[in-house]
Amino acid sequence: MKDSLYLAWRYLRHHEVKTLLLVLSLTVFLALPLVMRSMSRAMQQSFLARAEGTPLLLGQKGSSLDLVIEALYFQRKDVEPVKKADVDAIQSTGLGMAIPLRTGLRTQGFPLVGTSLAYFDLRKLRIEKGRGLALIGECILGSEVAEVLELGPGDALLTSPSTLFDLAGVYPLKLDVVGVLEPTQGPDDAAVFVDLKTAWVAEGLGHGHEDLARADADLVLRRQGDTVTANAKLVQYNEITESNRESFHFHGDAASYPVSAVIVVPHDEKSATLLRGRFVDAPTLQIVRPAQVVDSLNAQIFRFERVLQIVVWTVGLATAVMFVLVMALSWKLRAEELRTMTRLGSSRWKALQIMTSEVALMVGASALLAGLVGVLMARYGEPWVQTLILRSS
């Protein structure tokens, strides 16, 4: 048997390209179901872990999946915003903590997220470099943003203009980077975080400009009593600095300002039930359990996985047929070689042993490689899928 294995090994080494191609084909055939299953599981776990870390989510009535995707993954789904007053209303119930999220804006290709300090505690986000948010106009970067843009504390970045061809629209706001977060292998790595007020300034709800009480006459259109009307020459600041910070202000009632979604962290299960009960018949608002929404999404993924399995087994069958064909043709081509072996005194049984050993070696190598891929997927599938999701967003 040992000599058969040796001869098979020498043969495979001699025809290394053919052998390599066959081993790779078999590896793909064996690994594909494992990779697919791991990816599916990783995706489900990844979705579920983040959803379970978000007890309740308040948003405007509409697609609960869009609400969850926008609030958990910062992917723009154009969900209708709720009002800041809704955040305050949740907070004032005393049943839980309300964490506002303002999404939809971008900065240099990454989502800009306006939120409160409690978000960082909820997601266990730690500062790796620099410090946390303290003043409006400051931002902290997810680890991937810092790496891709090569930015750190002391640098600055501009928000992306939301109205590129609208000259009267909101101009980019320069944000001071004050900190970088530790990597989390989650969507927070690819986001830029600011205070909710900074997000509102970035979208044009707040602004800063020269004090009109002391402004030059050429900036003033009209003075009437204690009201000063400025003309178009009045320039609004596009950067919040120490010297102009006090001039930033908001118009209108802050309670009506938009918030994309509100993460609600109830004090206990009873509070969660009470909170959900309050929104059962709410005409414009909905409160959802992200874990439930993701569960139903996972059920869809599972159904899709079953369809994929059929595809995979079909591809596998084709690979197996191809392998058999290649081996059959190979043996046919080697008919002369086998006759030579017989003339040299080898039995037909021995020749069969050698050929079986060749197949066994190739299948064994493929199985080993497929197993290795399976182990790597089990270990790194989740972060890899996260990265895939993040990069494709």
Add this chain to the structure above:
Amino acid sequence: MKGRPNLLSSGRVLLSLTALAIVACARKAPPDVERGADREEPFTVYTVSYPLSYFAERVAPGGVQVVFPVPEGIDPAFWMPSADAIQQFQAADLILLNGAGYARWTGYATLPEERVVVTADGCRESFLRSEDDVRHQHGPEGTHAHSGRAFTTWLDFRLAVCQASRIRDAFVQQMPDRKQSISERFEALERDLLDLDGRLCEVSKAAAGQRLLASHPVYQYLADAYGLSIESLHLEPEQELSQDDVRTLDALLEQHPAKWMLWEGAPLPSTQSALAARGVNVIVFSPAGQKPAEGDFLRVMRENVRGLECATRLTKCP
């Protein structure tokens, strides 16, 4: 075949891949350290003004640390804290703000809203407007003003009681098992504040028809609550009166003849002489936004009220 790459000396390749997998699997998972672990530190309260700090100290049960971080000599209403100072606020268990636009920095700082109590919110239907408020307009959004509201709310002692009650409620919410002690302490403070309120109501009756001047526009709530007719200038006690100041004072005295002028601190002797020459006497009525050099909030306020009682001849002047 010699010289071609020996792709299937793959025993070694497979070994390397296996080793890589083992090393990779052995890599340490990212740390998942819990935030806010159990701590032994005292319950910490940060405040933006000295009156709130005083109220909190009076109402708080034992073991509560009240911090008023504004450095001496700086008016807390206009303090510009550093990022480090703001982070100290962020770390507090409870943050007491005055509201009514007091301490403008709180409007552009990132504070943990769930731990912030705006003590004056809901204590009045609307806050008084500052006299030096300039409204402006740019674009179609209508007019607005930046500074807007008058903020020395605690000079209306009923409003001060309301603010203190907000502090009581916040403490009770955080420490429900100490509700009785907190309530008793609040009631003692309430008695002190209502005593001042009662005395000022008497002053109000005695001062009917009398006009007062003020060195600074900080007495809006005092005037509103106790029916005092007060017109304000913009004078600093430690600064000499300029020619412009004297002209403004004379013009104001013509429109608003007054025999008494409220000052946040004792003015310079030269200022006192200039005022005396115009028949105007000085009453020091400190808003006590900053911690006094001696005594405490209650003592300062009692002295303030005594000054007004003296002016209205309710008590003998010292």
